[in-house]
Amino acid sequence: MTHDLTTLVPLPVLIPLCAAGLALALHRHPRAQRTISVVALSLMLAASLGLLVAADGGPLVVDVGGWAAPVGINLVADRLAALMLSVSGVVLLCVLLYSLSEGMTESADGLPTPGGEDPIPVAIYHPTYLVLAAGVANAFLSGDLFNLYVGFEILLAASYVLLTLGGTGARIRAGAVYVVVSLLSSILFFVAIALAYAATGTVNLAQLAQRIPEIDPGVALLLELLLLLAFGIKAAIFPLSAWLPDSYPTAPAPVTAVFAGLLTKVGVYAIIRTQTLLFPDSPGVDRVLMVLALLTMVVGILGAVAQDDLKRLLSFTLVSHIGYMIFGVGLASEAGMAAAVFYVAHHITVQTALFLVTGLVERRAGTTSLDHLGGLARVAPGLAVLFFIPAMNLAGIPPLSGFLGKVGLLESGVRDGGTLAWVLVAGSVVTSLLTLYAVVKAWNKAFWQEVPAGVTRDVRLPRGMVGPTTALVAFGVLLTVVAGPLYGYADRAARTSMDGHTYVDAVFPGGSERGRGESPEAGGGDP
Amino acid sequence: MNPEMVPSGVLVVAIGVLFAAGVYLLLERSLTRVLLGFILVGNGANLLMLVAGGRAGGAPIAGITPVDEMSDPLAQAMVLTSIVITLALTAFVLAMAYRSWQLNGHDEVADDVEDRRIARLAARNAPVYRDVDQGEAGTLDEDAAAARDETERDEAGDKTGEAT
Structure with a gap:
């Protein structure tokens, strides 16, 4: 690709981070803050889309600070990163617009009160949200294990603040669990980096990919498992998922939505990246991943079936559907990985849309408890449609993108042909049916059942909240319409991730490792 | 290296x-x-x-x-x-x-609300399943507001240890 396009690579990190500083400086001017956030995230989305197109020609590499790869830190935008970045950009922007109208001023009971009495959280909301965006982008683009850790820390620190926004009792209770679990996973990640550095003498992903096959297989296995453990906590894979349904639902609706869409997927992305690039040949671990995927799917969805609160129900479906992505990763075939990548893109959109709709339901009816909801289809038909489409998409009803992703996974599972793969295929189908059961139950209770006595609440939904939700639901449908090209892109992303040399060649264009930094050469990410 | x-x-x-x-x-x-x-x-x-x-x-x-x-x-x-x-x-x-x-008044990490619900059911020797259709218990939010930690209960006996 041309030299100019590589300048796009650091932008998705730089723009939100600079905007965050600016927004913090302007904390007395809410209107300016809003403008800054919207402009920054729009630019970030534009840069991501530019990368999406540019990366299709081959990975773009930037040596930050002009120091060549093994010495300096590099950012790499390959197809996988660009795709994740673009979908995240759309989601971040939609949720931001939604939260502008929500106003982020909430009373102590956690219910939105327009024009609440405590405007303080507004001042920190925008900078924190932008920092979160920068952290997500940094994690996606990082070509360096330690920089990936820094990206994780940036987004986690922002998520701690967002989750405990306002400092109410319920949020502190939920936040304590979330923060402690995340701190632990960060330490595990750091330990893994230290051990990787001790074993190989580098933390650059491309160089690690070259050196890990040369080290003792036992040490490599230890590194792989440690990284999986750290990322598994973040991605909420089954035995490490208990923190998620307890902590997400208490946060403000847009925060829950963006967490549900993005944070776990960053973990999944990190798993895909390390499994394909660093540990491409580890059948034993892949089998473990498959078993965990099955457990995640089934245990998660059984949890969802038992819930009587819409937010918690959706949190459990979130855990459950992480299992699908891990299934694709565990198959360790190009087809499986492509399906997993496509599924991540689909799931980010759908899960976020569902949580935004839940926020609308909460605003409209004053509760998300399925026992206390009812008759919404009659009083708010538009809301019903907004819930119905992503809910069916999540359950995988044809012809929506959820169906296509699941079919892709099932196909690659069948092609794999092993006993375990067949068990997982069966488990996926059962999970899909149970998801349908869970969302249909929610639909019946919230939208169709008789209105419970004493519930007469008539709130007009702000257009500013409905608009972004509709846009995101429409984006989910758009993913279905463009599923062909998108799946093709995911397929190419999976292929370049799995062939093992495209990424490394892009970082070290000379074929071998570049010099020890005597000749800092800026930017030449020529594939 | x-x-x-x-x-x-x-x-x-x-x-x-x-x-x-x-x-x-x-x-x-x-x-x-x-x-x-x-x-x-x-x-x-x-x-x-x-x-x-x-x-x-x-x-x-x-x-x-x-x-x-x-x-x-x-x-x-x-x-x-x-x-x-x-x-x-x-x-x-x-x-x-x-x-x-x-x-x-303390900085204890609270139990998971649902864990506590199940523990309470177990203590009463009630069936572990609760069909959501019966709707006999409060919502989770109500439970969360009313819920007390086991540690809190211990401290209520003597005095609030770390509150000082």
Whole structure:
């Protein structure tokens, strides 16, 4: 690709981070803050889309600070990163617009009160949200294990603040669990980096990919498992998922939505990246991943079936559907990985849309408890449609993108042909049916059942909240319409991730490792 | 990368002790102790990174130390970054523990609401399943507001230990 396009690579990190500083400086001017956030995230989305197109020609590499790869830190935008970045950009922007109208001023009971009495959280909301965006982008683009850790820390620190926004009792209770679990996973990640550095003498992903096959297989296995453990906590894979349904639902609706869409997927992305690039040949671990995927799917969805609160129900479906992505990763075939990548893109959109709709339901009816909801289809038909489409998409009803992703996974599972793969295929189908059961139950209770006595609440939904939700639901449908090209892109992303040399060649264009930094050469990410 | 990479025994023992003590504290209920545990484990991890950098040497500045006597600057840079991150997170957890103390009079991490529901059912020897269609219990939010920790109950007997 041309030299100019590589300048796009650091932008998705730089723009939100600079905007965050600016927004913090302007904390007395809410209107300016809003403008800054919207402009920054729009630019970030534009840069991501530019990368999406540019990366299709081959990975773009930037040596930050002009120091060549093994010495300096590099950012790499390959197809996988660009795709994740673009979908995240759309989601971040939609949720931001939604939260502008929500106003982020909430009373102590956690219910939105327009024009609440405590405007303080507004001042920190925008900078924190932008920092979160920068952290997500940094994690996606990082070509360096330690920089990936820094990206994780940036987004986690922002998520701690967002989750405990306002400092109410319920949020502190939920936040304590979330923060402690995340701190632990960060330490595990750091330990893994230290051990990787001790074993190989580098933390650059491309160089690690070259050196890990040369080290003792036992040490490599230890590194792989440690990284999986750290990322598994973040991605909420089954035995490490208990923190998620307890902590997400208490946060403000847009925060829950963006967490549900993005944070776990960053973990999944990190798993895909390390499994394909660093540990491409580890059948034993892949089998473990498959078993965990099955457990995640089934245990998660059984949890969802038992819930009587819409937010918690959706949190459990979130855990459950992480299992699908891990299934694709565990198959360790190009087809499986492509399906997993496509599924991540689909799931980010759908899960976020569902949580935004839940926020609308909460605003409209004053509760998300399925026992206390009812008759919404009659009083708010538009809301019903907004819930119905992503809910069916999540359950995988044809012809929506959820169906296509699941079919892709099932196909690659069948092609794999092993006993375990067949068990997982069966488990996926059962999970899909149970998801349908869970969302249909929610639909019946919230939208169709008789209105419970004493519930007469008539709130007009702000257009500013409905608009972004509709846009995101429409984006989910758009993913279905463009599923062909998108799946093709995911397929190419999976292929370049799995062939093992495209990424490394892009970082070290000379074929071998570049010099020890005597000749800092800026930017030449020529594939 | 370093052939003579035999770590100093003192450092290794220190890492082990820091991790052991830190993990023990992480398992406590009080956020302040969890925080102390996090700091200990974090420092253990930092030492580990230092060990990963290989043998000790002179300051890695060109012109001051000959190249083969330098210590590895990258490990130190990473430890430095990690220390900064740990500092920020420590401040955040401290604030959270303080807020928890303001709200509840203690800084214990509460039980999962649903865990407690199940525990209560078990104590009553009631069936573990509760069909959501019956709707006999309150919503989760109501439960969360009314729920009390087992630790809280203990303290109610004598006096609120850490509230002072």
